[in-house]
Amino acid sequence: xxxxxxxxxxxxxxxxxxxxxxxxxxxxxxxxxxxxxxxxxxxxxxxxxxxxxxxxxxxxxxxxxxxxxxxxxxxxxxxxxxxxxxxxxxxxxxxxxxxxxxxxxxxxxxxxxxxxxxxxxxxxxxxxxxxxxxxxxxxxxxxxxxxxxxxxxxxxxxxxxxxxxxxxxxxxxxxxxxxxxxxxxxxxxxxxxxxxxxxxxxxxxxxxxxxxxxxxxxxxxxxxxxxxxxxxxxxxxxxxxxxxxxxxxxxxxxxxxxxxxxxxxxxxxxxxxxxxxxxxxxxxxxxxxxxxxxxxxxxxxxxxxxxxxxxxxxxxxxxxxxxxxxxxxxxxxxxxxxxxxxxxxxxxxxxxxxxxxxxxxxxxxxxxxxxxxxxxxxxxxxxxxxxxxxxxxxxxxxxxxxxxxxxxxxxxxxxxxxxxxxxxxxxxxxxxxxxxxxxxxxxxxxxxxxxxxxxxxxxxxxxxxxxxxxxxxxxxxxxxxxxxxxxxxxxxxxxxxxxxxxxxxxxxxxxxxxxxxxxxxxxxxxxxxxxxxxxxxxxxxxxxxxxxxxxxxxxxxxxxxxxxxxxxxxxxxxxxxxxxxxxxxxxxxxxxxxxxxxxxxxxxxxxxxxxxxxxxxxxxxxxxxxxxxxxxxxxxxxxxxxxxxxxxxxxxxxxxxxxxxxxxxxxxxxxxxxxxxxxxxxxxxxx
Numbered sequence: 001x002x003x004x005x006x007x008x009x010x011x012x013x014x015x016x017x018x019x020x021x022x023x024x025x026x027x028x029x030x031x032x033x034x035x036x037x038x039x040x041x042x043x044x045x046x047x048x049x050x051x052x053x054x055x056x057x058x059x060x061x062x063x064x065x066x067x068x069x070x071x072x073x074x075x076x077x078x079x080x081x082x083x084x085x086x087x088x089x090x091x092x093x094x095x096x097x098x099x100x101x102x103x104x105x106x107x108x109x110x111x112x113x114x115x116x117x118x119x120x121x122x123x124x125x126x127x128x129x130x131x132x133x134x135x136x137x138x139x140x141x142x143x144x145x146x147x148x149x150x151x152x153x154x155x156x157x158x159x160x161x162x163x164x165x166x167x168x169x170x171x172x173x174x175x176x177x178x179x180x181x182x183x184x185x186x187x188x189x190x191x192x193x194x195x196x197x198x199x200x201x202x203x204x205x206x207x208x209x210x211x212x213x214x215x216x217x218x219x220x221x222x223x224x225x226x227x228x229x230x231x232x233x234x235x236x237x238x239x240x241x242x243x244x245x246x247x248x249x250x251x252x253x254x255x256x257x258x259x260x261x262x263x264x265x266x267x268x269x270x271x272x273x274x275x276x277x278x279x280x281x282x283x284x285x286x287x288x289x290x291x292x293x294x295x296x297x298x299x300x301x302x303x304x305x306x307x308x309x310x311x312x313x314x315x316x317x318x319x320x321x322x323x324x325x326x327x328x329x330x331x332x333x334x335x336x337x338x339x340x341x342x343x344x345x346x347x348x349x350x351x352x353x354x355x356x357x358x359x360x361x362x363x364x365x366x367x368x369x370x371x372x373x374x375x376x377x378x379x380x381x382x383x384x385x386x387x388x389x390x391x392x393x394x395x396x397x398x399x400x401x402x403x404x405x406x407x408x409x410x411x412x413x414x415x416x417x418x419x420x421x422x423x424x425x426x427x428x429x430x431x432x433x434x435x436x437x438x439x440x441x442x443x444x445x446x447x448x449x450x451x452x453x454x455x456x457x458x459x460x461x462x463x464x465x466x467x468x469x470x471x472x473x474x475x476x477x478x479x480x481x482x483x484x485x486x487x488x489x490x491x492x493x494x495x496x497x498x499x500x501x502x503x504x505x506x507x508x509x510x511x512x513x514x515x516x517x518x519x520x521x522x523x524x525x526x527x528x529x530x531x532x533x534x535x536x537x538x539x540x541x542x543x544x545x546x547x548x549x550x551x552x553x554x555x556x557x558x559x560x561x562x563x564x565x566x567x568x569x570x571x572x573x574x575x576x577x578x579x580x581x582x583x584x585x586x587x588x589x590x591x592x593x594x595x596x597x598x599x600x601x602x603x604x605x606x607x608x609x610x611x612x613x614x615x616x617x618x619x620x621x622x623x624x625x626x627x628x629x630x631x632x633x634x635x636x637x638x639x640x641x642x643x644x645x646x647x648x649x650x651x652x653x654x655x656x657x658x659x660x661x662x663x664x665x666x667x668x669x670x671x672x673x674x675x676x677x678x679x680x681x682x683x684x685x686x687x
Contacts, residue, residue, distance in 0.1 A: 005053050009038050011062035036070045046078050054079035061088035069282040074289050077297045084303035092283055095276030095308030107246055111263045119258040126422055127310045128251045129361050130275045134385050134421055138245040138252040140182050140238045149482055152180045154225055154233035163231045165224035172220045172328050178213045183241045189255050190241055196234040197223055198485040200424040201331035202313055219331035228484050228512040278310035281363055288348030290372040293403035295350040302355045311363025311387045311422055314339045336430045336453055337423040340388040342368025353377040363387040371395050371404040383416045389426030390416035393434045398462040405464055407435035413680040416444045424448040424482055432456035433464040441472045443679040448482035451475035455492030459523040467497035474679040476507045484512040487519025496526040504657040504678045508537040516543040523547055531673050533657040535559045540566040550576035554671055556659050558584035563592035570603045578606040580670045582649045585613045591621035608668045609644040619646050
């Protein structure tokens with residue numbers, strides 16, 4: 001006998017029921033109780049050949065506890081939609097309530113304490129939530145203001161010359177000013193968070209010598225402990241410091257006593273506090289058989305809320321073994337915190353979807369597509385308060401099995417905000433080795449690193465990354481002074497067919513060097529970059545490190561901090577063609593070369609552009625930041641911009657991404673830009 005296509009789930013249900021009715025009163029025919037129970041029910045009906053068409057599993061309003069990841073495998077391949085009933089708020093919650101608070105005193109002020117028995121079995125917690133919002137661990141020094149960093153500085157690193165250390169010359173020990181290290185109790189529970197280059201490194205303390213200031217960590221830093229490429233050692237701060245629990249809203253985990261300390265905010269009471277500790281790191285895992293090319297297919301999750309997951313450090317390394325020195329695990333990933341999985345993870349999945357869902361208070365990445373993921377969708381979701389990054393896509397490299405390659409996925413119309421709250425190098429969206437993806441109409445903001453990153457093969461080596469669309473995204477408020485070497489949109493490697501178009505990018509502010517709007521890095525090649533509006537960047541709006549044969553046309557670049565456009569490395573071929581762009585300076589150089597590039601060597605071609613200086617100054621370029629200016633005449637004599645003009649470009653609305661060219665601009669072939677449709681669309685528009 002074939003069954004109808006609807007099953008029902010409710011918090012008061014029973015996983016031994018049939019799920020055929022939404023009413024509890026229907027007893028054994030009433031609703032199921034959990035996502036795992038619904039999965040198992042569909043699996044049984046499928047195996048018994050009792051399904052005649054697609055299935056919809058409807059969840060009633062309420063909270064559904066998740067105590068371990070719900071895993072879907074190849075046996076679950078069937079057209080099934082797991083969705084919220086119309087008007088219902090369906091919450092899958094990975095946390096357990098924290099109650100039974102007791103009064104105590106710490107550091108001379110009143111706090112609350114509660115026992116955390118999970119710690120006795122080896123569990124650690126990096127996250128603690130109140131009213132669904134992440135609370136900060138007790139740290140030193142304190143922030144200067146909301147989100148505004150304040151740092152300490154490493155004094156010395158044994159056996160390392162800060163002026164000559166190579167990038168991968170990591171260390172497991174360093175010296176600090178004894179007055180900076182305020183921790184006295186439970187030193188091995190203290191984490192030193194080092195920020196340098198484009199990563200943050202969490203280095204738990206193994207020992208500390210108060211006489212010399214020497215800290216020995218249980219991990220080895222990925223990079224040399226220096227502040228970017230400067231002749232000084234790195235910035236850091238301390239986290240989970242008992243003596244630093246002084247500000248309302250902070251918490252501290254005392255592992256030896258399995259006790260959590262919390263300093264309440266004004267108005268909070270022990271009786272009304274809705275606090276929780278996350279017991280899971282992931283909510284859903286869709287895991288096909290990648291080795292035998294048997295993907296899980298046709299699963300869809302719609303209109304659901306996932307909240308409260310934790311994170312633990314993952315110290316495995318994607319780097320070749322010859323680049324790793326020492327027996328200790330590495331403290332960080334090489335870039336973008338890519339070692340951390342998604343709270344919703346797909347591996348060898350095809351034609352699956354997560355749509356119109358809410359993911360918040362997450363410890364790792366929110367969503368991940370791994371090896372062998374093809375034609376999946378992550379659309380219309382709200383991703384916020386995330387420990388690492390928003391979306392991660394990865395697959396087999398060019399020398400890996402073809403059936404493990406990942407591509408043709410859609411990441412669109414999502415809001416991704418407030419990320420990198422634990423692992424600060426998390427990217428809004430990162431596409432590693434993957435092809436043919438559509439990264440469109442997303443709104444990405446409030447990160448400490450890059451907005452969208454595409455590519456994972458440094459230089460000109462063979463790779464899988466190609467034909468990716470990065471279009472109609474709104475990307476802003478990145479960096480915020482935490483990390484360096486970042487871009488609103490960042491690329492790596494040879495990528496024929498990849499397009500970066502119709503994006504609105506602004507407010508990119510790195511700690512040190514970098515902070516670029518569009519950043520083709522390390523061999524980025526054969527990419528078309530057009531119809532973007534980029535403004536308010538710490539360094540340059542457009543920066544190509546090195547690459548070949550990219551096309552940069554009809555963009556609006558404005559108000560770079562150091563210059564408008566730059567080229568990092570001169571090579572023997574054209575790096576890019578730069579035509580019909582509008583460049584608006586406020587006294588900064590239009591062009592800037594860097595570390596050895598000579599802007600007049602012919603390694604790129606610029607013409608038919610329109611330049612203007614809002615401050616009324618003259619057109620100028622620089623081969624280095626501190627070198628003499630090149631005038632417009634000198635620049636044109638070098639072969640660049642022979643038909644370009646300096647003058648009023650027309651009407652510009654930076655915030656809305658609208659540019660209306662005047663006759664002068666139209667004479668150069670420059671066309672209008674209208675980015676009023678960037679960011680997420682409504683459901684009707686995207687369908």
